[in-house]
Amino acid sequence: MRKKALRLGLSIAGASAVAIAAPTAALAEDVDPIAAIDSVKATLDNVWILIAAVLVIFMQAGFALVEAGLTRGKNVANIFMKNLMDFCVGALLFFAVGYAIAFGGKFTGAGKYIGGDGWFLAGDGIFSYGTLDKFVFFTFQVAFAATAATIVSGAMAERTKFKSYVIYSALISAVIYPVVVRWQWGGGWLFQLDTPFHDFAGSAIVHMTGGVAAAMGAYFLGPRKGKYGPDGKPRAIPGHSIPFAILGCFILLVGWYGFNPGSWLGADPVIGKIALNTTLAAAAGAVVAMLVTWLKDGKPDVAMTGNGLLAGLVGVTAGCWVVNGLGAVIIGAVAGILVVYSVLFWDRVKIDDPVGAVSVHGVCGAFGTIAVGLFSATEADGVVAKGLFYGGGADQLVSQLIGVVSIAAFVAITTAILFFAMKKTVGLRVSEQEEIEGLDVHEHGVPGYVNDDMVLR
Template structure:
């Protein structure tokens, strides 16, 4: 019996260019999947740093900001950020209509990488407004952040990565992976949200002194930090969207900055309080990661250590500052992402391997300022409008009972109760003064 023809003689030879092209697709998509894991990281950090009675609510928020945000970014956001027009507000490629033509496969890979970045910006807000925000309000602003606020400022710095173009990138603004474009946008929106929604019950006494509200599961928060650190290897090296040797140095600068941030934050708390604080040390690692994100591809290894080390001290000082001015941010999102994102963007100019330039530093400061005004300004307007229409905050009774029960009819630890002095409390239940039992 004759064997079927293989057809090998008719096959087109595979070229080195084909191999590189396929490698670019694979690396970009693998990096996107790694960044997606950061959603779990954010969820674990926020859940661990807050009380047990709100754990289900936090998981729901982190699940739905990606779900709602993905549809919003597909329908509107991607077009505003990367469409064919070069105007201030955008483009014509709504409903992913630009994903056609000869480059259609790459359109899909590039969209997949960008949607996880949009989700990161949106989910940062969640931690700053945790434990007292209506779930319905959260869904509304998640959609609008992913559809409009994040994409418009993103187009200023990154529009030229695809079909568009932006005024900041035309000036030479450096933000390789998003210290400002992603993290500061999320951080400044988080600041606006925390201001509008107000502090949690019991966070400050009548004299304005801070009353700590401890998180209920620090090991869970630590798992979240490790997931975020792992995901950052997709966030930073993945931003090459090219599978080449450049990803190696980016991975190194990312690692060194995170390590330095954790070390300096640890020593800062040790010096200040006489003990090394685990929560602040974890935030120091995240601060280092945020700080290096802008310059990870254009600074040296030594510079990365300096950038991360400063970020670790800066996040500690920033958390104390916002507590003093009564901005209740349960996870330190404003400090980690907003403040350290701005520092990292400035540092990308200060430590640029191409050489120090006052002009470059000026461009970096312009970008930091412009995006702060945009994100914080639109955030205040958005949250105020939501507050007027449907309300941002749950009632006092709902907040005291916990959002798991009042918003979702759920309990994260259904078979677990704490007994104290003959009284049974659900995990994280508060007394009338807002203190945790």
């Protein structure tokens, strides 16, 4: 009986295979193998960039943990709420307005400065790239917009009105950041220089933009209560969870493998080189920052080592495609030194930045962008030239300086106007009592940490 059933099963399977194979063979004769390969490549490109976008979006969790860990427990819910709104509010405004300004059709100056088509992703002027679906490209770009916005949160921590922060977050995602994107990634005037300004994944466009805005926010807010003693010298205000901060650094490191390799906008072998340079710069930044604090203070500083890791990542982001491995190590190492002494500098000039955002993103973002003009080992016509240290002359270096100064000036002026206007109208800073008691309860009506021993009667 079993043998008959087996023969019957084999007969049915064989007939099915013939039925399926016949039309498949006929179709195979009509399929262009080149077109089939291109179709598979396009699918892989879209899947990879969507994965990269998810990695970059998950970086918001890293930023939240770093900021929460380096500040006090009475403000932790407020910090997570701000980071959540950076993505949510930013996504809506970038969809409605920001993407059109950054990548839409021509609007002013023949499209050199600002786009003006594709509001709400509608119209024929919506930009995409290569084989990427425009919605996949948008998702990747909105993740970057949220990153630029959330950098500011750390520098303004523990004393900012939530409603004022949301207004800032909306405007940087809708207008300020998209204009900067337009200038280079959107084919604007920086890209049209004789030797184009090169910022592959956003050391200046994303990180320096956030860092400069952070400096303006911290300046207009003023320092936290107790940050400076009667003699005017800065005092340390310890964060409530160093493990939170270091876990956040690890999450950011993982996310950066979407940030940098994803910026190639395709699933090609070159993303391996980009990942390598990202790894080397991060490692060099962390090790050097650790050694500097060890030599300076007698003990390796845990939080500063984490910031050294981030400084190396920020520094190499502009040139991760065009530098070689040694260049990435040097860029990361220099960033690891810069971040330590930059934090001390801002403290001394009374810019109170609880997490070092201005130093990590602003200072190291500017340095990393300029470093392309020194360490670029790649020449691609109409994209990037070799750097000064690789026989390319000063052309690329000059373009990098023009880009850094222009972006920094634009962001500083626009965010200064924004923060000044809010300070004079809706207010920027919470009251002294609210700051002392914590923003979790006063801004959101709930403590970040609940006393489990409390008895309800």
